[in-house]
Amino acid sequence: MSDRTVRILRPDEQRKAWDLFRAALHVQPGTDEEWERVSAAYQAERSWGVFEPDLVGTTRSFESEMVVPGGKRLPLAAVTGVGVRAGRTRRGVLSALQAAQLGDLAERGVALALLHASEGAIYGRYGYGVTTLANQVVVKKHRAQLRPDVPAGGEVTVLGIDEAAPRWPELYAATATGHVGAMTRPEIYWPGFEGHLRRRAKLVQTAVHRGQDGTDGYVIYHVEEGAAHDSGKLQVVEFSYANPAAFAGLWRFLLSVDLVDEIVLAMRPLDEPHALLFTDPRTAKTESTEDESWLRLVDVPAALAARTYGPAEPVVIEVSDRSLPANDGRYLVGPDGASRTDAEPALRLSADTLSMLYFGTWRASALADTGRIEVLDPAAPEAADVLFGTRESVWCGTFF
Numbered sequence: 001m002s003d004r005t006v007r008i009l010r011p012d013e014q015r016k017a018w019d020l021f022r023a024a025l026h027v028q029p030g031t032d033e034e035w036e037r038v039s040a041a042y043q044a045e046r047s048w049g050v051f052e053p054d055l056v057g058t059t060r061s062f063e064s065e066m067v068v069p070g071g072k073r074l075p076l077a078a079v080t081g082v083g084v085r086a087g088r089t090r091r092g093v094l095s096a097l098q099a100a101q102l103g104d105l106a107e108r109g110v111a112l113a114l115l116h117a118s119e120g121a122i123y124g125r126y127g128y129g130v131t132t133l134a135n136q137v138v139v140k141k142h143r144a145q146l147r148p149d150v151p152a153g154g155e156v157t158v159l160g161i162d163e164a165a166p167r168w169p170e171l172y173a174a175t176a177t178g179h180v181g182a183m184t185r186p187e188i189y190w191p192g193f194e195g196h197l198r199r200r201a202k203l204v205q206t207a208v209h210r211g212q213d214g215t216d217g218y219v220i221y222h223v224e225e226g227a228a229h230d231s232g233k234l235q236v237v238e239f240s241y242a243n244p245a246a247f248a249g250l251w252r253f254l255l256s257v258d259l260v261d262e263i264v265l266a267m268r269p270l271d272e273p274h275a276l277l278f279t280d281p282r283t284a285k286t287e288s289t290e291d292e293s294w295l296r297l298v299d300v301p302a303a304l305a306a307r308t309y310g311p312a313e314p315v316v317i318e319v320s321d322r323s324l325p326a327n328d329g330r331y332l333v334g335p336d337g338a339s340r341t342d343a344e345p346a347l348r349l350s351a352d353t354l355s356m357l358y359f360g361t362w363r364a365s366a367l368a369d370t371g372r373i374e375v376l377d378p379a380a381p382e383a384a385d386v387l388f389g390t391r392e393s394v395w396c397g398t399f400f
C-alpha cells in the first residue's frame, strides 16, 4: 500500500495506540488513571505504529533478560500490545509491523523476543514458535490431605496490596528468576501488573514465606465468592519459591485459608510436583495444558552459542529465516557449544521450529516426525534430542 507509513510512535501518540490495542481485544478505552499507570510501560523508541494516514496498527516491546539452559541471561524483547484496527485487518498491517520491529530489535543487538499469543495461527510465519507450555492446576481444598513427610515450611505473613506492591519487585527477583526460561521484570513492568490486579479483584493478598535463611517465597492471590459462604475459589496469581520447604510451606498456607473450596493455579510449570504433596495424588488435577510463551531467536548465532548442550554426537543444523535472513546458515551444535560451519547439514529447519527446539520443550525427533524438521542424517534427531534436552521443564512465569 503506497500511503502506508510504519514508524516509532511519538509520546503523544501512545495513548491512541493503547486504545487501538484495547479495541482490537474488544475492550473499551482505558481511563486517565489507568493510562497513568500503563504509560510508564511504553518505552521510548520501542512502540510502533502503522499510519494510513491515521493509526491502524500497533505493537511495542520492553527490555528484559531471559535465562537460557546453562544459566546465562540473554537480552530479551518482551513483545506486547499488538493490535490492528477492525476493518483494516488482513491487509498486511501486522506483517509490516513485524518486519519493522524485528529488524529494529536485530539492529539493537537483542538476542531473543518473546510474546504471549492471543491465537495460535498468527506468529509462526514471523519466526516465533511455542517454546514453553503451562498447566492449569485445581485442588479441591476439602479433599486435600498433605502427606506426613511433606516439609513443614516456615512462617507466613499476609500483606494487603498497598503494603505488598512495593515489595513485589524484590520478592520476585529473590525467588523467581533462577530457573531456565525466567525473565527479569524491569521497573516499568510493575505498575501495569498492579493496575491489572486492582481492577480484577476486590481484595488482593500476598502471603510471604520466611524460611530458615529469611524470605524465600510468596503467593499473590484473591478469593472469588462462591454460591455459599464456604465455596470460594482461591485464584493464585503468582506462586514463587526458592526451595522445596517454601513450596510446601506456601501450600500449607493456601490449604489453611478459610471459606475456600477450590484453589486454582493458572499457568504453572509442567513438572511442578503439586500432586506429590497429597495422600491422594488426584487431589491436584491438571485441568488443561496450554502454550505459555512464544519465542523468536532474533540473533540465532548468539542464542545458539549462549546455551549449553547435553552429551551427544555433534549435529549440523541448517536454519532458514524468512524475516531475518542474516540468521540463514549452518550451525554445528555439540556438547562444547554451537558455531557457524560450512559442513553438510544433518537437519534442516525454519526459524519458528528452531524456537520450539531451543529450550528443549519439544524433542527434535517429535519435530522431525511431524514434518517440521527435514532429516538428512537418520541418526541426527536422536542426538539432537539429547543435545537440546533440559533436565527440568522450561517455564517463563511472567505474563505481559
Ligand SMILES: CC(C)(COP(=O)(O)OP(=O)(O)OC[C@H]1O[C@@H](n2cnc3c(N)ncnc32)[C@H](O)[C@@H]1OP(=O)(O)O)[C@@H](O)C(=O)NCCC(=O)NCCS
Binding pocket: 024, 025, 057, 082, 083, 084, 085, 088, 089, 090, 091, 092, 093, 094, 095, 096, 116, 117, 118, 119, 121, 122, 125
Ligand atoms: C492478529 C492481528 C494483529 C493480525 O493483523 P493483520 O494486519 O490482520 O495481519 P496481516 O494482514 O499482516 O496478516 C499476515 C498473515 O497472517 C494471517 N493472519 C493474521 N491474523 C491471523 C489470525 N488471527 N489467524 C490466522 N491467520 C492470521 C493473514 O491471513 C496473513 O496471511 P498470508 O500472509 O498468508 O496472507 C489482528 O487481526 C488483530 O488485531 N487481532 C485482534 C487482537 C489480537 O489478537 N492481537 C494479538 C495479540 S497477541
